[in-house]
Amino acid sequence: MLSIPSDIWQDMIEHARALDPHECCGILAGTDDHVTMQYRITNILARMHDEADLAHFDQAKLSDLKNLTPEERADVAFQMDAQEMSLAQKDIRQKGMTLKAFYHSHTFSPARPSLTDVTIAMEFENYRERLNIPEPYHVIISLEDKERPVIRAYRIQESQATEIPVQRRSLPV
Amino acid sequence: MITVRIPTPLRPMTEGKSEVEGKGTTIGELIDQLNAAHPGFKDRVCDERGEIRRFINVYLNEEDIRFLTGKDTPVKDGDEVSIVPAIAGGTHG
Numbered sequence: 001m002l003s004i005p006s007d008i009w010q011d012m013i014e015h016a017r018a019l020d021p022h023e024c025c026g027i028l029a030g031t032d033d034h035v036t037m038q039y040r041i042t043n044i045l046a047r048m049h050d051e052a053d054l055a056h057f058d059q060a061k062l063s064d065l066k067n068l069t070p071e072e073r074a075d076v077a078f079q080m081d082a083q084e085m086s087l088a089q090k091d092i093r094q095k096g097m098t099l100k101a102f103y104h105s106h107t108f109s110p111a112r113p114s115l116t117d118v119t120i121a122m123e124f125e126n127y128r129e130r131l132n133i134p135e136p137y138h139v140i141i142s143l144e145d146k147e148r149p150v151i152r153a154y155r156i157q158e159s160q161a162t163e164i165p166v167q168r169r170s171l172p173v
Numbered sequence: 174m175i176t177v178r179i180p181t182p183l184r185p186m187t188e189g190k191s192e193v194e195g196k197g198t199t200i201g202e203l204i205d206q207l208n209a210a211h212p213g214f215k216d217r218v219c220d221e222r223g224e225i226r227r228f229i230n231v232y233l234n235e236e237d238i239r240f241l242t243g244k245d246t247p248v249k250d251g252d253e254v255s256i257v258p259a260i261a262g263g264t265h266g
């Protein structure tokens with residue numbers, strides 16, 4: 001279970017809307033099941049003009065991306081800025097919190113991890129334990145219906161995505 | 174020797190190996206030496222200005238070298254260096 005306070009829930013939707021049609025991405029942190037902090041991370045795809053920067057993507061996705069302009073690539077994919085991701089991880093550690101989830105938006109498809117999402121999440125699994133990072137959930141914000149954004153969370157293990165319950169927590173008055 | 178962990182996307186540069194051994198007194202030297210052993214390696218890790226690419230983090234043991242002294246970070250025998258791409262994803266396929 002992942003419990004997200006309503007202000008962060010709302011900010012993730014605003015983040016997705018602000019970047020639409022580009023995908024947005026970020027990190028959620030907290031303790032136990034409770035998210036208490038959010039970090040917006042830059043999706044750097046729109047500014048990556050060098051094909052070597054796309055090395056992360058699998059062959060199928062890569063041939064897709066190569067046919068697009070950098071701006072168009074950010075509509076169908078995201079790449080977190082590594083430095084911002086690392087700074088967020090450091091801040092989370094210093095505050096005694098735990099990285100709970102990575103989030104990103106799908107601006108015109110459902111809130112389900114794509115094959116590329118799963119492949120890259122599994123790649124992260126390969127070194128996560130060695131770097132002392134707890135298993136993250138993967139949260140997706142779908143703007144497929146612009147009026148009704150959908151947020152879902154998943155566990156990605158052994159190349160399988162399993163939905164986990166996600167709760168919008170009201171803030172104490 | 175220094176053990177360097179290679180992420181899947183960069184393994185075409187290292188004949189498919191997930192770990193290679195390297196030498197050097199700094200991260201920068203280590204990258205140059207790996208490039209000599211695996212031509213093209215540096216170009217995949219560093220941009221045209223020689224900086225680590227924006228989608229990659231390089232860890233010395235458990236610390237990001239950006240929080241140490243970047244490419245000047247000293248390395249010694251027995252150290253482990255991990256090249257770690259930041260999280261990414263795609264909508265279709």
Ligand SMILES: [Zn+2]
Pocket residue numbers: 104105106112113114117140262263264
């Ligand atoms: Zn996705």
